[in-house]
Amino acid sequence: MPRLMIVIASTRPGRVGLPVAEWFRDHAADHGGWELDVADLAEIALPLMDEPNHPRLQRYEHAHTIAWAERVAAADAFVIVMPEYNHSFTAPLKNALDYLHVEWQHKPVALVSYGGISAGLRAATAIKHVLVALRLTPIPDAVTIPFAARLIDEDGRFQPNELMEQSATAILDELARVQDALRPLREPAAEVA
Helix, strand or coil: CCEEEEEECCCCCCCCHHHHHHHHHHHHHHHCCCEEEEEEHHHHCCCCCCCCCCHHHCCCCCHHHHHHHHHHHHCCEEEEEEECECCECCHHHHHHHHCCCHHHCCCEEEEEEEECCCCCHHHHHHHHHHHHHCCCEEEEEEEEEECHHHHECCCCCECCCHHHHHHHHHHHHHHHHHHHHHHHHHCCCCCCC
8 A cells, every 4th residue: 555644844833734634634544545644844853954965865864864764765645734934835844855855756746735815825836846856746736725724623623625625535546646657766677687
């Protein structure tokens, strides 16, 4: 079964991203077909990039980098649950992406963005250049959530509307197709005798 990593990009106390990610995790579990890994950047707490070698070399010196690299390498696809801060994506997300290079390659990624009236669309647009540089394959389908804080109930649970549910299903379906198509690119090349 392919592994889907759901990355929670906000580390701010009281963040909306946690209940949004919990909803998406539950939706993905109900959808089926995935082994799920929720990577909460607040819990992972990577320091600002502190590796002396370029990530493409994979010569990691710190335990936190090795653990992050192993976790990302084990994933077949990603969903990034991300807010919009000042018309862009969060610094912890950029830092987590920059720590690695090879581990991200030839895997699909979908975005679940949230914010105010813009629903995080400017952040989603801004991050795509970074994702492509890492040889991730952003899929065009997305979940966009305007005024996300208004959709958190008194128990702290995110209450999506029908369009959000449909969009979540669409990205899970597409991630499954694309990760399968990209799999040969992730497999080591056969040795020629």
